[in-house]
Amino acid sequence: xxxxxxxxxAAILLLAFLLSPESFAxxxxxxxxxxxxxxxxxxxxxxxxFSHLGMVAGAVLAASVLAVGFGVLVTRPFGRDxxxxxxxxxxxxxxxxxxxxxxxxxxxxxxxxxxxLLALFLYGLLPIFENxxxxxxxxxxxxxxxxxxxxxxxxQRLWRVELPLALPVILSGVRLSAVIALSTATIGSTVAxxxxxxxxxxxxxxxxxxxxVQGGIVVGILALxxxxxxxxxxxRAAGWTRARS
Amino acid sequence: xIEIEHLTKRYGALAAVDDVSLTVERGQIAxxxxxxxxGKTTLLRMINRLVEPTSGRVRIDGTDTAAxxxxxxxxxxxxxxxxxxxFPHRTVAQNIATVPRxxxxxxxxxxxxxxxxxxxxxxxxxxxxxxxxxxLSGGQQQRVGVARALAARPDLLLMDEPFGALDPVIRxxxxxxxxxxxxxxxxxxxxxxxxxxxxxxxxxxIAVMEQGRLLQYAPPREILTAPATxxxxxxxGRDERPFHLLxxxxxxxxxxxxxxxxxxxxxxxSLRDALSLCxxxxxxxxxxxxxxxxxxxxxxxxxxxxxx
Numbered sequence: 001x002x003x004x005x006x007x008x009x010a011a012i013l014l015l016a017f018l019l020s021p022e023s024f025a026x027x028x029x030x031x032x033x034x035x036x037x038x039x040x041x042x043x044x045x046x047x048x049x050f051s052h053l054g055m056v057a058g059a060v061l062a063a064s065v066l067a068v069g070f071g072v073l074v075t076r077p078f079g080r081d082x083x084x085x086x087x088x089x090x091x092x093x094x095x096x097x098x099x100x101x102x103x104x105x106x107x108x109x110x111x112x113x114x115x116x117l118l119a120l121f122l123y124g125l126l127p128i129f130e131n132x133x134x135x136x137x138x139x140x141x142x143x144x145x146x147x148x149x150x151x152x153x154x155x156q157r158l159w160r161v162e163l164p165l166a167l168p169v170i171l172s173g174v175r176l177s178a179v180i181a182l183s184t185a186t187i188g189s190t191v192a193x194x195x196x197x198x199x200x201x202x203x204x205x206x207x208x209x210x211x212x213v214q215g216g217i218v219v220g221i222l223a224l225x226x227x228x229x230x231x232x233x234x235x236r237a238a239g240w241t242r243a244r245s
Numbered sequence: 246x247i248e249i250e251h252l253t254k255r256y257g258a259l260a261a262v263d264d265v266s267l268t269v270e271r272g273q274i275a276x277x278x279x280x281x282x283x284g285k286t287t288l289l290r291m292i293n294r295l296v297e298p299t300s301g302r303v304r305i306d307g308t309d310t311a312a313x314x315x316x317x318x319x320x321x322x323x324x325x326x327x328x329x330x331x332f333p334h335r336t337v338a339q340n341i342a343t344v345p346r347x348x349x350x351x352x353x354x355x356x357x358x359x360x361x362x363x364x365x366x367x368x369x370x371x372x373x374x375x376x377x378x379x380x381l382s383g384g385q386q387q388r389v390g391v392a393r394a395l396a397a398r399p400d401l402l403l404m405d406e407p408f409g410a411l412d413p414v415i416r417x418x419x420x421x422x423x424x425x426x427x428x429x430x431x432x433x434x435x436x437x438x439x440x441x442x443x444x445x446x447x448x449x450x451i452a453v454m455e456q457g458r459l460l461q462y463a464p465p466r467e468i469l470t471a472p473a474t475x476x477x478x479x480x481x482g483r484d485e486r487p488f489h490l491l492x493x494x495x496x497x498x499x500x501x502x503x504x505x506x507x508x509x510x511x512x513x514x515s516l517r518d519a520l521s522l523c524x525x526x527x528x529x530x531x532x533x534x535x536x537x538x539x540x541x542x543x544x545x546x547x548x549x550x551x552x553x
Contacts, residue, residue, distance in 0.1 A: 142328045143331075145330055151344060
């Protein structure tokens with residue numbers, strides 16, 4: 001209950017700050033020196049936030065489709081041979097530092113949104129893929145046996161039994177990816193993607209702590225809200241596991 | 246009617262089921278017993294092709310099961326397993342409706358069938374229809390599992406240790422209910438169990454298996470009085486034989502004219518119950534409802550394995 005209240009407050013605070021950043025100026029002024037501006041005004045914070053969230057959503061959505069798709073393929077009888085290979089590829093994607101992805105992608109894709117989306121997408125694959133595998137391979141064997149015995153085709157088993165039962169686990173992978181992508185996206189500003197990282201980097205370049213703090217706090221609160229939102233959806237998807245009578 | 250002909254399943258060099266032939270008549274119950282690893286479950290699973298036979302064939306009412314696509318075959322055969330295997334994310338009604346939905350029944354027909362089955366299994370539909378499996382007791386889950394297996398009115402029902410997870414009290418009730426429902430519907434039933442007492446209670450015929458081979462396939466009385474091999478005798482248990490035998494017959498078949506003291510026994514009670522009551526109360530004869538008595542002497546003779 002207290003947690004929900006705190007989240008609600010944080011959400012209201014965030015909304016207030018994004019809609020009217022100037023009214024928070026007195027709070028942030030003590031963090032500035034030599035009369036530097038306390039609030040970032042180069043670009044509207046609201047539009048930066050939307051652009052940031054849009055990139056995260058796009059990258060995570062694409063990563064989910066691909067990772068869940070592959071997770072399903074390599075757990076089918078005909079795809080099992082590719083399971084180790086798929087695992088390796090996804091792990092390598094995760095080991096590669098996002099900055100390196102950006103650096104390598106810029107010469108090919110140019111500055112802007114492209115390289116950042118690519119980095120977020122690659123980074124989002126592994127958690128979703130791993131969780132899809134975990135969800136689809138740890139199903140209660142009796143339930144699967146029953147589904148076969150009832151006369152469901154493999155596709156019917158997948159859609160009606162396996163995916164619904166694995167959904168909570170898959171969603172927690174998506175949540176992990178989304179939260180990681182949210183923080184990783186800030187780095188995208190180094191290659192001129194329009195994200196909240198712009199505010200932080202501007203602060204670092206001009207030694208303006210107020211900029212760094214406001215950028216950081218906005219990203220932080222967004223991460224908390226996304227995390228909570230996903231937890232709520234996971235709870236709904238897993239409603240059948242808990243006694244709620 | 247199921248005809249199993251020279252059915253074999255090999256895993257590499259090992260034969261899990263080795264040249265088994267048997268026939269189950271329409272409306273009869275065949276109980277497959279044996280120790281674990283005897284091949285009884287594999288034999289059962291070959292009937293609905295959850296396991297594909299290496300050789301031999303199964304015919305159901307004359308149709309070779311190999312002639313149908315497996316998933317279509319399975320929709321015609323009821324299947325209930327130990328631990329029920331209910332879909333945890335579906336309500337009781339949705340679980341029971343699984344096969345009718347696969348068969349494309351319309352909504353109203355499915356709803357009517359679900360309620361009919363819930364009534365049959367003494368689960369009031371209004372109360373149970375919308376519950377989730379985890380909100381049921383073990384016995385209720387098991388009943389829903391069997392109801393689901395019977396939903397599309399299959400002529401044949403396969404059960405693999407369906408009562409394995411139940412405690413003894415609920416188990417006995419579940420067996421009685423199954424017997425009643427099976428007689429009512431006229432379903433042919435093949436049930437796998439490792440419990441000899443269950444096989445004797447339920448089976449019209451018992452198939453004893455060991456290491457993939459069928460040792461004996463006969464009515465319970467014959468299994469008890471003329472076990473084909475020492476293994477069959479061991480499986481029955483030397484000590485249990487007379488009691489198993491008594492449990493096969495009901496009091497009505499052993500009534501003699503006469504009078505006796507005490508509260509009367511139901512004619513449907515088994516001889517085993519009668520013996521137990523004689524010994525417990527120290528009486529030589531018990532009255533039976535509707536007149537007549539059953540004597541300890543008659544019980545003693547019945548337990549010798551001659552016809553009562």
